[in-house]
Amino acid sequence: MKKHFLFSFLTVLSLAVCASDGIVVRGGKLTPAGQNNVLTGVRHLNFVHAERISENAIYLTHSVGIHSVDEKTVGKASLDNGKTWQPTPMFFGFATIANSDGKSVTVLRGRSDEFSKKFTIISTRYDAGTLQKLESATSVFELPFAFRGRVHRDIRRAPDGTLRSTIYGLAEGKKGCFTALIDSKDDGKSWNFVSIVDDGSEGDRDEGASEPCVETAKDGTVIVMMRSGSNGKPLYQRTSTDGGKTWGELVKVTDGGSAAPSLLRLQDGTLVAVTGRPGVYLLTDFSGSGKQWDKVPVYSGAGSSYSSIVENAPGELMVLYDISDFGSLRNPDTFNRVVVSTYKIEKGDFAAAEIKDGYQTMYKAETGKTPEALGLTKSLNYWHAPKGDRPYHQMVEIPERPHPVFRLSSRSKVVNYSNRPWHKLLNIPSGMHKAKIGFELRINDNDIKEAQFVMMVMLNDAGGKTYSSVLQLAAGKVTLSAPKGVRTAAVPVRTGEFHTYEFLLDADADKAEVLIDGKSVLSGKMVPYPGKGQSGMSFGDMSNAVFGTVDLSWLGWSFSL
Numbered sequence: 341m342k343k344h345f346l347f348s349f350l351t352v353l354s355l356a357v358c359a360s361d362g363i364v365v366r367g368g369k370l371t372p373a374g375q376n377n378v379l380t381g382v383r384h385l386n387f388v389h390a391e392r393i394s395e396n397a398i399y400l401t402h403s404v405g406i407h408s409v410d411e412k413t414v415g416k417a418s419l420d421n422g423k424t425w426q427p428t429p430m431f432f433g434f435a436t437i438a439n440s441d442g443k444s445v446t447v448l449r450g451r452s453d454e455f456s457k458k459f460t461i462i463s464t465r466y467d468a469g470t471l472q473k474l475e476s477a478t479s480v481f482e483l484p485f486a487f488r489g490r491v492h493r494d495i496r497r498a499p500d501g502t503l504r505s506t507i508y509g510l511a512e513g514k515k516g517c518f519t520a521l522i523d524s525k526d527d528g529k530s531w532n533f534v535s536i537v538d539d540g541s542e543g544d545r546d547e548g549a550s551e552p553c554v555e556t557a558k559d560g561t562v563i564v565m566m567r568s569g570s571n572g573k574p575l576y577q578r579t580s581t582d583g584g585k586t587w588g589e590l591v592k593v594t595d596g597g598s599a600a601p602s603l604l605r606l607q608d609g610t611l612v613a614v615t616g617r618p619g620v621y622l623l624t625d626f627s628g629s630g631k632q633w634d635k636v637p638v639y640s641g642a643g644s645s646y647s648s649i650v651e652n653a654p655g656e657l658m659v660l661y662d663i664s665d666f667g668s669l670r671n672p673d674t675f676n677r678v679v680v681s682t683y684k685i686e687k688g689d690f691a692a693a694e695i696k697d698g699y700q701t702m703y704k705a706e707t708g709k710t711p712e713a714l715g716l717t718k719s720l721n722y723w724h725a726p727k728g729d730r731p732y733h734q735m736v737e738i739p740e741r742p743h744p745v746f747r748l749s750s751r752s753k754v755v756n757y758s759n760r761p762w763h764k765l766l767n768i769p770s771g772m773h774k775a776k777i778g779f780e781l782r783i784n785d786n787d788i789k790e791a792q793f794v795m796m797v798m799l800n801d802a803g804g805k806t807y808s809s810v811l812q813l814a815a816g817k818v819t820l821s822a823p824k825g826v827r828t829a830a831v832p833v834r835t836g837e838f839h840t841y842e843f844l845l846d847a848d849a850d851k852a853e854v855l856i857d858g859k860s861v862l863s864g865k866m867v868p869y870p871g872k873g874q875s876g877m878s879f880g881d882m883s884n885a886v887f888g889t890v891d892l893s894w895l896g897w898s899f900s901l
Contacts, residue, residue: 362684365634367626368610371684373656378416378425378678385676386411386644389602390660391436391494393445394468396421398650400660401430402678407644407666417471421652422680428471435505437495439527444468446528448505450491455512457482461491461522461531479531483520486512494602495528498556503528504584506537506552506564516540516548519566521584534584537564542590543576544804545569551600558609563630567598571617575601579630593633595800596621599645606651608687614638617645620661626687638681642666657683699778699896706743706893708735740838741893748793749889773801777843777877779895785888786815786835792888795879798869799847807866809852811843813890818854820864829854829862838893 362371379385383404390400398418405411415430435448445468450461458480465474489509496504503524508517521534540548546569554564562580564587567573575598578587599617606612609628614620619640623633638647638659647661663677703711710733731750738745775797783792791812798808812819815835820827833839833856842855845866853863879895 362686363636365624365626365636366632367689368624368685368687370622370624370636370657371686373682373684375679375681378660378680381676383676384411384664384666385662385678386664386666387413387600387646388644388648388660388662388678389434389646390648390650390658391438391445392650393436393438394442397468398422398658399428399436399445400425400678401434402662403644422650422658422682434493435491435495437497437503437528438468439465440497440501441527442468444474446495446503448491448495448528448531450507452488452490452509455486455488457484457486459483459487459489459507459533463524463528463531465528477529481522481531481533483533484536487518489517491522492551493553493600494555494604496555496603496605498562499558499560501525501527502556502583504534504554504556504562505531506554508550508552508566511539514540514548516545517550519549519552519564521554521562521564523584535580535587537578537580537584537587538566538576538590543568543592544574545576546573549576551598553601553603553613555603555605555611557605557611557630558628561630563603563611565593565598565601565603565613565615567601567615569598572596573598575615577630593623594635596635597645600647602648604649604651606657606685607654610685610687612649612657612685614647614649614659614661615645616647616661619643620645620647620659622649622657622659622683624685639663639679652682655685657685659683697778697896699776699898701894701896703746703892703895705735705741705746708744710735710746711895736891738891743893745891745893747889747891750886773799773847775799775843775845775877775897775899777845777895777897778840779879780838780840780893781813782838782891783813783815783833783835783888784890788815788888789817790814790887791819792886793879793890793892794886795843795877797843797845797852797877799845799866801847805847806869807847807850808869809845809864809866811852811854813841814888818856818862820852820854820862825865825867827862827864831856831861838891 362369384406385402387403390398393399396419400416401413403411403413415428416425417428418425438445444465447464448461461479464476487509489507491507505522508519511518518539519537521537522531523534524531538549549566551567552564556562562584565577568576574595575593577591577593580587597617598615601613601615603613611625611628613623620638622636622638625632643662643664644666650658652658659681661679733748735744736747791814793813795811798806800806810821818829818831839857844853850865852866854861
């Protein structure tokens, strides 16, 4: 029953569990399989978009130059499934699809800068091998109101052969964007207006319903995802079970950014999507229903967050995105890359074996791998073995455990916040308001009074407000600290011995509690976090206050409404 409670009711899960050989989500697993640069340059590189145009060929466009200052769009092609790339004349943009003949591609162009009910789409076919133009056709249709807008993002083929794409824009007299669905029954030669998917009036949306993408699930359900704003605004979707004639309720898929989402149905029916800002993240739904999204971070740094997914082969994905100082006039050499990250993707109930005492396992030292190697957290400034007084981490064989433990040691007073050795905010489901985090750990230094291990948790309550709490462990002392208060408890915990810790949090009740070996030792309030933050947790060394050595053998979590 406990396993069923943990997984069955979640409709949106911004959570990935790192197993020894991949990132486990509901219904499957993603294993990072490599990363390479398509291009590195001294100019800004942004707005990546890629589409497969034949069995072995992928076409890529991106911008070069500072956004809204001197940028221009260029094209590249790969004829070997992304291994190598060559510059090529840009002959199309976002709305592209390989035709059913396997030899040509259809490209849509459509943009209106003047308010009108009529909208014109130019549909052009190109030879997929030579990129030579074959023919063009024009479709003109009307919307229920005057607007100005454009064709956007992908064209997708439904199981019955119907092609679908989207347009978005501003209705005359309105402020927020709307999204509409269009389709083609003749393999892209002519196009028709189907319906208004979303008028942009509902939800937490600065921009209304903009930059949409569309895909059709294996069962025929049409899914449209939409951007709602710039940095950190939620990603929304609507679904239709009658071919796009009518639409269900507006659903918030996830917090954390929604720039230019792209949605793709894989050959086995799995649904994947990519979006971001900040960063880039991948959404997976192994059920193929569009109702069970899991969030996997791909990249957390600067860039436009415009990205694409290409199914390279059954069981293999490529995520293409940019690394660039987006929107800034600065132009450091450390930025400016177009990157391909490859993932092996596999269906299976991998998470079932990762349940321990009601917790879903995030990390097990018995795998013999560090959290960094599993992608769980990131080592920024650690040695991988002892070296002077520099912080270090390593796997250590000890007589007290039949498997190695993860040793995290910080014995240098020079570590500062800007180069903290360990830190990564792990996403917690935004729809969940309670968190329970368990871990087995021992503190090794009895003569050190500073905190030797720190864990921070941020949760959003039912109203979307963010609360935080910080747990610090020291020799014989447990501290719960938060922006507006600190509570400390002296506890009879011997150093050098493993104990089971539980950190219980409830954002709705503003409460945090700490249990050691099943006994409550300290409780206090979670407090409002300044501004609106992303729910998540991090552990290890988060500031220059951490000092000493700890051994970690297991870490897990669970969530509830």
